[in-house]
Amino acid sequence: MTIPGIIGGLFLVLGAAFLLLAGLGLVRMPDLFNRIQAGTKATTLGTLLTLAGAACLRPEWTLKLLLIGLFILLTNPISSQVLARAAHRTGAAKSEKTTVDRLVDDTEERP
C-alpha cells in the first residue's frame, strides 16, 4: 500500500491498456500499413509503460528493465519498416481510402 507501489501498478495498467489498444487496432484497421502503424506504436509505448511500472514496483530491477526498453525502442521500428517495405514491394492491398502513393509513382517512373 505504498505510493510507488500504486504508481507502478497504475503504469502497468496503462501500459496493458495500450497493448489492448494495439490488439484492437490490429483488428479494426482496414489495410496492412495502418495495422503496422497501430501494432508498432501502441505496443512500443505499452511495453515501455509496463517496464516503467515494474521498475517502480521493484527498484532493484531498473537496470535490466531499462535495457529491455532500449532494445525494444531500437529493434521494433526496424522490423516494422522492413516489413512495410517488403509488403509494399510485393504489392500489398491498400484500402480505398488511400489518397496518394508517391512511392508507386516514383518506382514506375524509374526504368
Place this chain on the structure above:
Amino acid sequence: MIRKFAALLILAGIAAIFTGLLFTYEPDAELNTTARYYAERTAADIGAANIVTAIVVTYRGLDTLGEVTVLFLTAAIVGLVLARGRRRKEDRHLAPVGELLATGSRFLAPLIILLGVYVFVNGHLTPGGGFQGGAIIASGVLLILLADPCRCLSHRIIDTVESVSGLFYVGIALLGIVLAGGFLDSHLLPRGELGDLFSAGAIPLIYSLIGLKVGAEFSSILAHLSETEEL
C-alpha cells in the same frame, strides 16, 4: 480417405493412453530422492546457483559431452548433404537490402553476440548457459546473413572456433582426472563464493567452451544452408 481414417484411428488410440495418463497423474508433494540430493548438495558441493546448470555440466556432464558431439555430427552431415550444388552467387537476383536493415544489423549484431557471451558466462548464476548462448550467437550470425545474403561467412573462423573450443573442453575434462576427482570434475578450480562470477569451479569455463562450440556449430549449419544454390 482410408489414409486419413487410419491416422485418426491411431490417434484415437494414443489419445486414450494420454487421457489415462492424465487422469491418473498425481503430482509429487515432495522432491524425489535424486532431486532432493541435487537441491541439498549443489550449493555446498559444486557452488553453482543454477542447479540445472550444475546437473547439465557436472552431474550429467558426460551426457552433455555426447550432446555436443551429436550436434557436431549434425552440423557435419548437413554440410555433407548440402555440399554438392554450390554455385557462385553473383548471378542470383535478390531483392536489395534496405539501408535501414543494413545499418541496423551492423550495429545490432555485435550487441546480440555480446548478449550471447553474457548468457553463457553467467550460466551458473542466471537462467541460460552454453546452449542458449550458442543459439543467441548463431542468431547474431544470422542477422549478418540476412542483411547481406551474398556474403560468404568465413568458414575458417567458424571451424577454428569450433575445433579449438572442443579440444579445450575435452582437455579440461581430462585434466579433471589428473587434478581432481575424475573425468569432467569441476573442482579443478576453487569453488569460490556462491553468487560470484568466478565461482563453481570450472563450470563457467566449461560452459563458455560449450557455448562457443554450439554457436560455431549452429553458425556452420546456417552458413551451409545459406550457401546452397537456389533451385
Place this chain on the structure above:
Amino acid sequence: MVDILIYIATALTGTGILLALYRFLKGPSPADRVVAFDTLTLMTVTLIVIIALAEGRGIYLDVAVVYALLSFLGVIAVARYLERGF
C-alpha cells in the same frame, strides 16, 4: 491494491493477445499475419515482466532480454522471404 492492479493489467494484456491472435488466425495476407506475430512477441515481453513480478524472481527478466533482442529477427526473416531477399 497493487495485486488488483496487476490482475487488471494481466486481463488487459490477455485480451490484447486474443485480439492479435484473431488477426493471426484470420489475416487475409501473409504480411497481416506477420504484423500480428510481431505484436504478439512484444505482448509476450510484457507477459514475462508480469510473471516475474507475480513470482518475485528478478532472474526471469533475462528471458525478457533475450526476447526483446531476438523477436525482431523472425519478422525480418519472413519479410525478406516475402520480398525474395534470400
Place this chain on the structure above:
Amino acid sequence: MTRVPAIALLFATLLLFWLFLNGSLAGDVLVVGIVAALFIAILFRGGRSILSGFHFTPRTIFAALGYLVFFLAELIKSNLHIARVVLTPSLPITPAIVKVRTRLQSPMGRLLLANSITLTPGTLTVEIDGEWLYIHWVNAEATDIDAATAQIVAGFEKYLEVMYG
C-alpha cells in the same frame, strides 16, 4: 573535436552494454567484460555502434537530451492519436504515402531519424532512397514534398543534425 576511432567507440558501447546487463562493477565482471568486448570489437572492425559519427561536445549532449525529451513526448502523442483513431467508430483515416527529404548523411543519424518517424504520430517509414524518404501517413495533412517535410522531419532533424552532423 577529433574523431575517435570506430573500434574504440564500438568497444565502449559493448562495455557499457555489458555493465548494464550485469548490473555490477565487481572486478571479475569487469575483467570478463573487457576481454569479451575487445574480442567482439576486433571481430567486427567495420561495425557500427550507436555512437559512431557522434561528435562529443557539450552542445551535442544537450541536443541528445532535447532529442530524447522531444521523442518521448511525440511517442505519447502518437499513441493518443492512435487511440483516438481506433476508438472512433467511423475510423477517421485518410492514409497516403508521401515523400519527404532529409539532409542527414551519417547512417546512424538516418537510422535514428527513420526509427523516430516510425514511432511518431501516424507516420511509418516505408522506404529510404538517397535523400528521399517515403512515409505512410495515416492522416495525411499535406501531400507535397516541402509541406510534408516541414511537418514530419523538421522536428527531429533539428536535433539529429547537431548530434551526428
Place this chain on the structure above:
Amino acid sequence: MALIAMAAGFILILIGFYGALTNRNILRMIVAFTVADTGVNIVMVAVGYMRGRTAPILDNTVPAAAAAARIIDPVPQALVLTAIVIGMGVTALMLAFAYRFYEKKRTLDITKCTELKW
C-alpha cells in the same frame, strides 16, 4: 496448472501426429514434427512442476539452506534442455534431406518417393 499444461502438451502431440500422418508435403510433415516436439517438451516440464514452488536457481529469494523445500524438480528441466537442442539439430537434418529430395525429384510430395517400393 501442471495438469492444464500437460493436457495442452498432449493435445499438441496429437495435432502434430495428425499433421505428420495426413500430409504428403515433406516440409509440412517437418513442421508437424516440430509442433509435436514442443508438445513433448511441455509434458516433460509439467511433470517436474510442483504447486507453489519456484525455479531451481538460488539467489536472495531462495537461500541454499531452504532450497529443498522451495524449488521444483530440476532433472526434467535438464533433460528438456537437451531435448530442445537435439530437436533443432534433427530439424536441420530433416530439412537438409528434404532439400536433397526436392533437388532430385522437383517435388515435395512424399508419395513420389518410390525407390523403396517394389
Place this chain on the structure above:
Amino acid sequence: MSGLLLALTILLAAAMIGAALVAILGKSMPIAILAAGLVSLLASVLFLLLASPDVAMTEAAIGSGLTTFLFFFILGRMRGGEHD
C-alpha cells in the same frame, strides 16, 4: 497470485492449440511455419509459468528463433515446391 498464473496458463494453452491448428491445417506454407514459430513462442512463456526459465530461454532462442529461420532458408531455396 496463483489465480493469475492459472488464468495465464489457460490462455496460453488455448492460444497454443489455436496456433498449432493453423500450423497443421493452414493453406500456405510460410504461414504454417510462422504458426509453428508462434507455438514455440507461447510454449516458452508456458515454460516460464512452469518455473523453468532455463528451458524458456532455450525455447525462445532455438525453438522460435533458429528453427523458424532454417525453415525459411530452405523454403526460400525451393520456391514453387511448397504447393504440392
